[in-house]
Amino acid sequence: MKENICTIPINDIFRETGGCPICRMHQMLEEQYVEFITGSAMMAPDVRVQTNKTGFCHRHYSQMVKTGPRLSNALLLQTHIEEMRAKALPKKLSDAPDKKMIEAIRNLEHTCYVCDRIDADILHLLKTVYAQYGVDEEFRKLYAGQEYICLDHYALVMTGASKKTVDKKYFSDFIEATNRLTATYMDSLYDSVTKFTTMYDYRSRGQDFSDCKDSIEKAVKFLTKEEV
Numbered sequence: 206m207k208e209n210i211c212t213i214p215i216n217d218i219f220r221e222t223g224g225c226p227i228c229r230m231h232q233m234l235e236e237q238y239v240e241f242i243t244g245s246a247m248m249a250p251d252v253r254v255q256t257n258k259t260g261f262c263h264r265h266y267s268q269m270v271k272t273g274p275r276l277s278n279a280l281l282l283q284t285h286i287e288e289m290r291a292k293a294l295p296k297k298l299s300d301a302p303d304k305k306m307i308e309a310i311r312n313l314e315h316t317c318y319v320c321d322r323i324d325a326d327i328l329h330l331l332k333t334v335y336a337q338y339g340v341d342e343e344f345r346k347l348y349a350g351q352e353y354i355c356l357d358h359y360a361l362v363m364t365g366a367s368k369k370t371v372d373k374k375y376f377s378d379f380i381e382a383t384n385r386l387t388a389t390y391m392d393s394l395y396d397s398v399t400k401f402t403t404m405y406d407y408r409s410r411g412q413d414f415s416d417c418k419d420s421i422e423k424a425v426k427f428l429t430k431e432e433v
């Protein structure tokens with residue numbers, strides 16, 4: 206298989222088979238951006254302009270604080286707090302905040318520099334997945350050989366898939382493979398959770414339930430992308 210710079214991460218990601226490949230993509234990008242933001246990004250003023258505006262979600266603050274240098278975290282917070290103080294609160298303590306100020310606080314709940322970058326990168330990487338599917342037989346096998354695609358990423362993959370992004374010849378093939386990955390796993394989850402519910406029934410005494418013990422954790426991961 207020929208590999209250019211653009212296909213290296215994609216093929217690496219799809220060579221693994223445990224769980225959802227887009228979740229693996231997400232995790233890879235997340236680790237890189239969290240390290241970047243408290244590391245080399247400290248030297249990039251344009252990134253700081255952006256993070257001052259958007260801030261971070263709790264998940265990413267938490268990862269940055271746990272893994273990044275204390276000083277970097279403090280510097281990022283310092284200028285972000287400064288910007289938010291000016292944007293979100295009235296200058297005079299006797300003034301009520303206007304609509305725009307409240308809106309600035311509400312918007313902050315939905316913006317995160319790391320989340321935004323990951324979302325943009327995943328869309329870009331998905332374009333490579335669509336393109337690769339149309340030209341690379343081995344990649345098609347890797348794609349079909351995945352354990353599953355989680356529900357949220359199923360929607361994301363399907364939203365971007367069209368006869369323009371996936372080669373026309375392989376479009377229905379791609380749709381079928383993606384449907385199969387999500388539907389087959391969803392069916393197996395249903396069976397597994399159903400089996401679990403019969404575990405406490407006295408009529409099931411003596412049966413082997415070892416294959417459905419973790420069905421609850423697996424189902425939550427599939428539905429939310431997050432480990433319990």
Ligand SMILES: [Zn+2]
Binds near residue numbers: 225228354356358
């Ligand atoms: Zn996923």
Ligand SMILES: [Zn+2]
Binds near residue numbers: 264265319
């Ligand atoms: Zn985030």
